[in-house]
Amino acid sequence: MTFEEFTAARLGALVRYATVVTWDPDLAQDITQNVLIRAQARWPRIGRLDAPEQYVKRMIVNEFLSWRRRVARLVPLPRESLDRIAPPAPDHGGEVVRRDAVARLIAALPPRQRAVIALRFYEDLSHEQIAEVLGCRAVTVRTTLSRALANLRTALSPTKTLVEESL
Template sequence: MTFEEFVALRLAALVRYATVVTWDADLAEDIVQNVLVRAQARWERIRTLDAPERYVQRMLVNEFLSWRRRKAARTIHAGEALEGLLAPQADQTGRYDDRDAVMRLIGTLPPRQRAVIALRFYADLSVDEIADELGCRVSTVRTHLLRALTTLRTSLPSALLPTGEPR
C-alpha cells in the first residue's frame, strides 16, 4: 500500500483517534498533520510492519504527549473542553446530555490520564498494550487509569453512576 492510499483510507479514522486522545479537535488535526509528514518520510519501513496503522497511532500518542511539554501547548479547562465539538443538545431520553457530561469530565483530566482512558475504552487496548504504546510500566498505566476513574466517579452525578457491585 502506498502512503497516499493509506492516507486516503485512514485519515478520517486517524483524526478521530487523535481527537479522542487530545480532547481538542484543532490540536488533533495539527498532530495528525505533523505525524503524517514524519510517517511519509519513513513510509517504506512503516508499510512493511504487520500493523502500520497501529504504528501511526502510537506516533500520534507520542506526539500528543510531547506537545503537552511545549510552551505552545494549551491547557484544556473544564469550560472549554470539547467546545463546539460535542455541544449539549436537547434529547427526549437525555442520553446525549449524559454522554456530554461524561465527555466534558474526561476533558478535564490530565493529558496522560486522558490518553490512558482513550486507549483503554476507545481503542480497547489492554493495560499491557497501553504500557507498550506509552512506553511505560504496567503499574504506571494502572495508576493513571485508577486515578482517572476515581476522579470521574467522584465528579459524575450519582444518576450517571452504574448501580451494583464495582468490578
C-alpha cells in the same frame, strides 16, 4: 502498501482516533497532519513494519502528550473552553445531559489520563499494550486508568444526582 494506499484506507480512522485521544477536533487535525507528514517522509521504513498503523498511532499519542507538555512548560495554558470542546446541547432528556457531562469531565482529565482511557476504551487495548504505546509499565497504566475512572466516578456522582432530580 504504499503511503497513498495507507492513507486512502486509514486516514479517516486515524483522524477519529486522534480526535478521541486529544478530545479536540482542531488539535486532532493538526496533530494527524503533522504526524502523517513525518510518516510520509519515512514510509519506506514504516511501511515495512509489521503493523504500520499501530506505529502511526503511537506517533499520534506521543505528539499529543509532547505538545501538551511543551505548551504547559512554555506558557500558562489558557483554560480550555469546555463549551467549545463539548458545546451545551438542548436538553432532550437525561441521556444527553449525562453524555455532555461525561464529555466535559473527560476534557478536564489530565492529558495522560485522557490518552489512557482512549487507548483502553476506544482502542480496546490491554494494559500491557497500552504500556507498550506509552513506554511505561503495565502497573503504571493500571494506576493511571484507575485514577481516571475514579476522577470520573467522583465527578459524575453529583451530576448524576442532579440529572436524576431534573427528570
